Amino acid sequence: MVVHLLGWLAAFWAGGASVTYSHDVAAILYRNCASCHRPGGVAPFSLLTYQETAKRAGLIAAVSSKRSMPPWLPVAPHFQEERRLSDAEIATVTRWAAEGAPEGNSAATPAPPHFPEGWQLGPPDLEAQMPAAYDVPADGPDQYRCFVLPSQIPRDRWVRAVDMRPGNSRVVHHALLFQDITGSARQRDTGSGYECFGTPGFLPARGLGGWTPGSLPFRAPDDIPILLHAAADLVLQVHYHPSGKPETDRTAMALYFTDRKPTRHALDIPLGSSRIDIPAGDAIYKVTDHFTIPVAVDAIGINPHAHYICKDMLGYAALPNGTRRILIHIPDWNFSWQQEYLYAAPVRLPAGTDVVMEFTYDNSDANPRNPNHPPKRVLWGPSTTDEMAGLHIAVVPVHTDDEDDLAAALWGKMIRATGGGGLRK
Ligand code: HEC
Structure with a gap:
């Protein structure tokens, strides 16, 4: 009897200290994975629910401990918006998978994160979109395509923030925005963009920030807004990764201006x-x-x-x-x-x-x-x-x-x- 009781107590304590989805794992995945692993996100499957997560527990533990997920290339030094699991988070996920991926008390699972549809920084000063939807075939190699955005910039402006919204996050892998003061992008774009692997194909190619899955809007430091030249063309470079089905994309971007001139220059x-x-x-x-x-x-x-x-x-x-x-x-x-x-x-x-x-x-x-x-x-x-x-x-x-x-x-x-x-x- 005593032996039974002790066994039960041991099991109780081990159980009490064990790692569950609802208590430990959900919050880690919401914070580090959900920006891409959600319906309509760039990753091939969602990790928002217990069912979606539990059946992949072993794989999740493996990619987490290899640090191949979340994707983050630099090992040094520290950058803003770093996507890296802590050692403690990796230990939690690994242990959870090893213990059979228990759910725990489902009523206590935190609410999944909400991803706003509109512009995160509010109504922009200038909004532009690809002039037409672009067709991405079901398969074949990745495409790098540049589009001149229809936009009128009558005078020089100072840009304090840039946001981008992929038209179709199943195929948009990343996007970069440039300004072209040479007029050459406009000559090459005959209406459905032009191929531009690597660089956008003009010099100087002045960057205006970019979008990668899970990234926040780009904000210039307060005292160093970026000069956007009057009459410059805004050129969007999009990296498309075929999804297995024919898709279309029409990516949009938003610019936020400031009247504060820079006090320092980068x-x-x-x-x-x-x-x-x-x-x-x-x-x-x-x-x-x-x-x-x-x-x-x-x-x-x-x-x-x-x-x-x-x-x-x-x-x-x-x-x-x-x-x-x-x-x-x-x-x-x-x-x-x-x-x-x-x-x-x-x-x-x-x-x-x-x-x-x-x-x-x-x-x-x-x-x-x-x-x-x-x-x-x-x-x-x-x-x-x-x-x-x-x-x-x-x-x-x-x-x-x-x-x-x-x-x-x-x-x-x-x-x-x-x-x-x-x-x-
Ligand atoms: C920035 C976007 C992004 C984030 C954040 C992200 N993933 Fe992924 N994940 C992807 C994409 C895209 C793929 C598809 C494969 C690829 O392109 O590398 C993928 C693939 C995977 C796979 C399949 C790997 C395989 O070998 O089949 C697993 C498992 C995975 N992710 C788990 C995670 C976990 C766990 C997290 C958080 C700790 C996470 N991912 C965070 C974008 C992301």
């Missing part, structure tokens, strides 16, 4: 190289570049770019005192999840800091993302079968008087990079 330090020639089979091909910043700056954001066979992306700052700060490290690059990263806190870089990029490409058969089997020689270029190497660091000079010196040094770097003969970046 400048782009473009590290990169067009000298790329990767032999077939080479598993460790490096592309490097660097720039010595002549004035003190705060780095506020960073945007790495390469195509499919880039493996490891490292950007760091070698400070004048000999220490090194990681600006970004992505050990397993995935073209599908590219985005700009904003630092959780600005990174102060004293005058004389050398910023360095080091990208490593794997053009061997062993690289599962290599589009060529057997591998082929890969050269620099804008199309899927080419490679690129770019690391853009957005910096703000600590002293506004220093802006011209920095701009002049960046101009010098650009001239050296192009050998004075045309812009090839």
Whole structure:
């Protein structure tokens, strides 16, 4: 009898401390997964209910502990809107799966999150949409398409925030907004957009933020709104991933203006190289570049770019005192999840800091993302079968008087990079 009672007590305590869906797991999945794993979301299945979750418990535990979900590429440093499970959250999910994915008290399951349909920041100052719906076939390769948005910008404006709404989140993988002051996008877009893998196909390609599944609207720092030129064309670049059924998409975007002129300016330090020639089979091909910043700056954001066979992306700052700060490290690059990263806190870089990029490409058969089997020689270029190497660091000079010196040094770097003969970046 006593033995029975003890056994029952042990079971009771183990049960009491056990992990359940309603008490522990639902909240973790709502917070970290639901933005994509919901009806109409970009992920292939929903994870909003116990039934949907329990039947995939093993897989969920596996992707969580491998950290392949939620998708988040940088391992360092800390950025805003980081999508990473904590070690404790991973332990909870893993234990729940191992114990047979119990539901617990279903009445106590928290309410699933609500995803607002309208613009999150309220009525925008300028709203525009793709001029017509675009047909995405049921299958075939991913498409990268640029659309000139019908919009009238009669005078220069300062942009404080940008939001985007995919027309069809089953096929829109990500979207980027640019302004074109050259008129060339308008010439190429004959009504249903034009193909534009990698870059939007004009220079300078001034970015105005982007949308990736689960992202919040882009907001410029209060004192650094972005200049939108009068008469510029707004160009939307959309990455489509066929869903298995024919689909249509008409993505929309919203701009929010401010009359407050910037008191400081962000400048782009473009590290990169067009000298790329990767032999077939080479598993460790490096592309490097660097720039010595002549004035003190705060780095506020960073945007790495390469195509499919880039493996490891490292950007760091070698400070004048000999220490090194990681600006970004992505050990397993995935073209599908590219985005700009904003630092959780600005990174102060004293005058004389050398910023360095080091990208490593794997053009061997062993690289599962290599589009060529057997591998082929890969050269620099804008199309899927080419490679690129770019690391853009957005910096703000600590002293506004220093802006011209920095701009002049960046101009010098650009001239050296192009050998004075045309812009090839
Ligand atoms: C930013 C969007 C996004 C978030 C956030 C996200 N997922 Fe996913 N998930 C996807 C997409 C898209 C796929 C389809 C495969 C792919 O493209 O990688 C996927 C696939 C999966 C798969 C199937 C993997 C396989 O090998 O079949 C599982 C399991 C999964 N996600 C679990 C999760 C869990 C658990 C979370 C939260 C801890 C999560 N995901 C967060 C977008 C997301």
